[in-house]
Amino acid sequence: MIRLTDIVKRFGDLEVLRRVNVSVREGSVTALIGPSGSGKSTLLRCVNLLEFPEAGELVLGEETVRFTGRPPERETIRRVRRQTGMVFQNFQLFPHRTALGNVMESLVVVLKWPEAQARARALELLEKVGLAHKADAFPAQLSGGQQQRVAIARALASSPRVLLCDEPTSALDPELALEVVEVLAQLAREGSTMMIATHDLRLAASVAHEAVLLEAGEVVESAPARELFTNPKHERTRRFISTLGIDAQLPEARCATP
Amino acid sequence: MPYWLDLMLQSLGPLLWAGLVFTVPLTLLSFALGLTLGFLTALARLYGPRPLVALARFYVWIIRGTPLLVQLFVIFYGLPSVGILLDAFPAALIGFTINVGAYTSEIVRAVIASIPRGQWEASYSIGMSWSQALRRTVLPQAARVAVPPLSNSFISLVKDTSLAAAVTVPELFQAAQRIVATTYEPLIIYIEAALIYLALSSVLSALQDRLERHLARSSGTLEAAA
Numbered sequence: 001m002i003r004l005t006d007i008v009k010r011f012g013d014l015e016v017l018r019r020v021n022v023s024v025r026e027g028s029v030t031a032l033i034g035p036s037g038s039g040k041s042t043l044l045r046c047v048n049l050l051e052f053p054e055a056g057e058l059v060l061g062e063e064t065v066r067f068t069g070r071p072p073e074r075e076t077i078r079r080v081r082r083q084t085g086m087v088f089q090n091f092q093l094f095p096h097r098t099a100l101g102n103v104m105e106s107l108v109v110v111l112k113w114p115e116a117q118a119r120a121r122a123l124e125l126l127e128k129v130g131l132a133h134k135a136d137a138f139p140a141q142l143s144g145g146q147q148q149r150v151a152i153a154r155a156l157a158s159s160p161r162v163l164l165c166d167e168p169t170s171a172l173d174p175e176l177a178l179e180v181v182e183v184l185a186q187l188a189r190e191g192s193t194m195m196i197a198t199h200d201l202r203l204a205a206s207v208a209h210e211a212v213l214l215e216a217g218e219v220v221e222s223a224p225a226r227e228l229f230t231n232p233k234h235e236r237t238r239r240f241i242s243t244l245g246i247d248a249q250l251p252e253a254r255c256a257t258p
Numbered sequence: 259m260p261y262w263l264d265l266m267l268q269s270l271g272p273l274l275w276a277g278l279v280f281t282v283p284l285t286l287l288s289f290a291l292g293l294t295l296g297f298l299t300a301l302a303r304l305y306g307p308r309p310l311v312a313l314a315r316f317y318v319w320i321i322r323g324t325p326l327l328v329q330l331f332v333i334f335y336g337l338p339s340v341g342i343l344l345d346a347f348p349a350a351l352i353g354f355t356i357n358v359g360a361y362t363s364e365i366v367r368a369v370i371a372s373i374p375r376g377q378w379e380a381s382y383s384i385g386m387s388w389s390q391a392l393r394r395t396v397l398p399q400a401a402r403v404a405v406p407p408l409s410n411s412f413i414s415l416v417k418d419t420s421l422a423a424a425v426t427v428p429e430l431f432q433a434a435q436r437i438v439a440t441t442y443e444p445l446i447i448y449i450e451a452a453l454i455y456l457a458l459s460s461v462l463s464a465l466q467d468r469l470e471r472h473l474a475r476s477s478g479t480l481e482a483a484a
Contacts, residue, residue, distance in 0.1 A: 050379055081385045092380035096398045106384035109394055158385060 001026060002047065002162050002193065007056035007067075009042055009217075016042045017053065018217040024162065024195055024210070029188045031208035031225060032197040035240065038214040040197040044164045047195065048084040049077050060084070061161050082110070085155030089167040091147040093139040099126060099150045100135040106158045125153040129183050145176030149183055156187075163187070165196040169203055181206060201244045205229055213237050262446045269437045269447060276433035277454055280347070284419050284429065288351055289412055292358025299363035304370060314363070321360035327421050329353050334425040350422040358415060365407045369400040402473045409466035413459050420455070430454060 002024040009017040017039045024030045032040040045051040047058065053067040060083055065072055072080075093102050103122035107113040113121070126132045129149040139147050148168060155163055168184065169177035181203045188194065188207045198204050204211060208225040213236070221228060221237045232238045303314040321329070334349040344352070373396045381391035423432035434451035438444045 048383055050382060078385065078387070081382060084383070086380075086383035088376060088380065088383075090376060092374075092376040094377070094380070094395055096402070105394065106386075109390055110385035154384065 001059060001061070002195070003057075003059040004043070004046065005057040005059075007043065007046055007053045007058075009039075009046060009051060009053045016217050017046070019056070020214070020217070020219055022212055022219065022222070024193060026161075026193050027191040028209045029192075029194040029196065029207050030210040030212060031204035032195060032212050032214060033199070033204055033240070034214035034220075037216075039217040040214050041166050043214070044086075044166050044195055044197050047080075047162065047164055048086055049080050050086075082158060083161040085158070085160035085163045087148070087151050087155050087163065087165040087168045089170050091139070091144070091151045091171070093147055093151055093154070095139050098136050098138055099131060099142065099153075102139070102150055103153045103157050105154070111158055122153070122157065125156055126150070128156075128186075129153045130179075143176060144172045145179045148172065148176075148180045152180070152183055152187075156192075162193045162195060165194060165198070167197055167199065169198065169200045177203075199244070201229075213240060215240075262443075265441065265443055265446050266450050269434075269441075269450060272437065273430060273433050273451060273454055276428060277430040277458070280422070280427055280429035281416070281419050281458070284347070284350060284354065284422060284427070285412075285416050288354035288358055288419075289415055291351075291355040292415075293362050293408070295355060295359030296362030296364075297366050299359060300366035300370060303363070303367055318360045318363060321357055326353070326357050326418060327424060329357060330421060330425050346422075346426040350419075350425055350427050353425075354415065354419065354422075357418075358411060361411055362408060365404055365411065366400075369404040369407075370396060372403060373399050402470075405466060405470050405473065409462065413462050416458050416462065417455055 004020060004022045007017050007020045008015070020039070020043060022030070022032075022043070032043060034040050042051055046053050047060070049065075049072060052071050054069050056067050058065045058067070058080070060080055063076070063079055063083065065076055065080065071077075093099075094105065097105065100119065100122050103125055104115075104118045107118035107121060108115065123132060123135060126135055129152055131146060131149055131153070134142060134146060134150075139150070142150065148171075152163075152168075165184065169180050172180060177200060181200070184194070184196070184203065185207050188209075194207075196203065196208065205225065210222070211225040211228040212222045213220040213228065213232075213234075215236065221232060221234045223233070228237065229241060232241060299314045299317065302310045306314065330350060330353040333353045334344065334346065337344065337349075377395050377399065378391055381395045386394065419429060420431035422429050423435065426432075428436075431451055434447050438447045441447065
């Protein structure tokens, strides 16, 4: 279970998250949608403590972090980050390491696995994202879609409890985005827990079980993905979804069912 | 054999010897120590507590704002007045180290700051600590960017060590001065000394080139560009 309770986050005077509540069942995928600046990326970054909320509570498995306005203890941050993996909009692969090196990094440096064992695990993960043949390529030699798939493998390396995806397809053209969507959909079928902040309805509709619409730092509506996309309760949700053109896409996009 | 060539060949031995025994060690040692000092100063300025930041800025301000020759004179001729007596070589070594430290700290600070924030965040997101992120992710990338400006400092340093002659270090340039004092051939001897400095700098430029190629290859940027 991943539960965020009454999360408040400010950047200076700007309140980016206003008492946000979201919970994610293990094995389910939650899409965070909403206009730019609605706080969905910030919310994701609060889950792995790249941002420290001013108030609220984060429950991540057995770990409970209460935010008081002071940074959490270093040890707490370490434990939380070991249970989370993150995929960034701009991939953020380590450019000086090969695909294999990128995936091995957390195993060797953080978990102190022996080299050979880490290599085997990293190859397995590259295989899973369909890039075993690119193990020795550097990021600059890979397409955007391939880079993002390596980034997914890197985020999965230490077997996180939850995979956080921050606009994973936004930097990619539709064709390359599709290969990333397919990888994420496969992970979803295998029961990975994920939180995905996205504008990409193909991604949200085909992968997510639950969907949360955020606007101006507040949750507008939270419902099973199919329901939120086809039969939104709130006028605001309806308007937002119509701007994304979900109606046109829905027939082919099969909403995942838990 | 023409007279000038004969003279050059005769003085080549003493000049090279002075270069080998004083110029080269002084350059290598003060660059290694200076770069270490510059690295620590850069870290202090970027990540240190406020007093340390102020101290680092003050140090860079003083050293960059005063002539190297004056700094060497203060250390070698000035410090004895307060009871600190140094031999010529250690005095020069300290002076050059402090000078290199100030200049390279600005280079190191700039290249570390040039690494995108996302690289730190990616490192944190896979569980790395600050020092692991610095060592494994940021410094290897920063090092590649730092090679050309650091090579600049290094090559400048080779030539600047000639100032050590003024604080009685018998390095290459001082050896040349001595030969001139007995032969009265300043044009020939000083040109010869200049050529030796030029040769040293050229070797370093070639090494820089190889290092840049090596670093580019080990990150795939050469193949990607091809």
